[in-house]
Amino acid sequence: MNLGMTILKGRRSIRKYKDEKVSDEIISAAIEGAKLAPTARNAQPWIIGVIKEKETLNKLSELATHGKFIKDANVCFAVFTEKDHKFFVEDGCAATMQIILGLWSYGVGSCWIAGDKMEYADDVRTLLGVPERYTLISLIPAGYPADVTIPSKKSAEEISFFEKYRED
Template identity: 60%
Template sequence: MHIGPNLGLTIIRTRHSIRSYKEDPIDEKIVRNALDCAHLAPSARNEQPWLFGVVTKKETLSQIAALADHGRFISGAPICFAVFGKRDAKYYLEDCSAATTQLILGLWAYGVGSCWVAGEKKEYADAVRTLLGVPEDYTLVSLVPAGYPKEVTLAAKKDLDDIVFSEKYSGA
C-alpha cells in the first residue's frame, strides 16, 4: 500500500503536543485504527511486549490527572491511552516508545491531538498501573491524553542544520 509521500510527511510534520481539548468524544473507529497503528509498531525480536489501556470515564481520567505530576490536563481530555510494557522484555521501553509514537500519529491522521505524558521512571507509574488493574509484570511507559484540539499552537523547533552531522561529529 502506498499513501504517497505528501500525506505521510504532512501527518508527521504537523503533529505537535496538544494539552487543551474540546469535549467531543472520539469515534470508536478512530480509536481502533489508532490502536492498530500502535500495535503494528516495530518491536525487537517481534516480542510486542505492550498492553494498551483506553480510559474514557471522567472519574478515572481525573484520578490519573491527580497522579501525574505533569499531566493535570488529562482530566480535560475525552480519552487517555495508557501504554504498558512487560517488565521482563529486554527492549520494552524502545518497543513501547515506538508504539506510543505510532498511536500519536494514528490519532493525528484523524485530526485528534494528543500529548505524550511520561510514565517510565515516574513515581506515579505503579499507582496508575494499580488504578487500571494492570498486572504487576507490566510497567507504565506512557500516557497519551487525546481529543480534538481547542486551539493549535506550534512550538519552535531547532534548525535541522544545528542538530545533524555527517559521518563523524566534529563539535560546535
C-alpha cells in the same frame, strides 16, 4: 510533500481539548497502528489501556505530575510493556508514537506524558488493574484540539551530522 510528512510536520502536543467525542473507530485505528509498531525480536510486549470514563480520567490527572490536563481529554491511552523484556522502553515508545501519529492523522490531538521511571507509574498500573509484570511507559490524553500552539524547533542542521560528529 507526501501525506506521511504532512502528518509528521503538523503534529503538535495538545493539552487543551474541545468537548467533542473521539469515535470508537478512531480509537480502534490508533490501537491498530500501535500493534504495527516496530518491536525488538517481534516480542510485541505491550498492552494498551483505553480510558474514557471521566472518573478515571480525573484520577489519572491527579496522579500524573505533569498531566493535570488529562481530566479534560476525551480519551487517554495508557501504554504498558512487560518489564522483563530487554527492550521494553524502546518498544513501548514505538507503540506510543504510533498511537500519537495515528490519532493526528484523524485530526485528534494528544500529548505524550512520561510513565517510565515516574513516581506515579505503579499507582497508575494499580488504578487500571494491570498485572505487576507490566510497567507504565506513557499516558496519551487525546481529543480534538481546542488550541494549537506552534513552538519553534531547531533546524535540521543544528540536530544532525553526516558520517562523523565535528565541533565547529
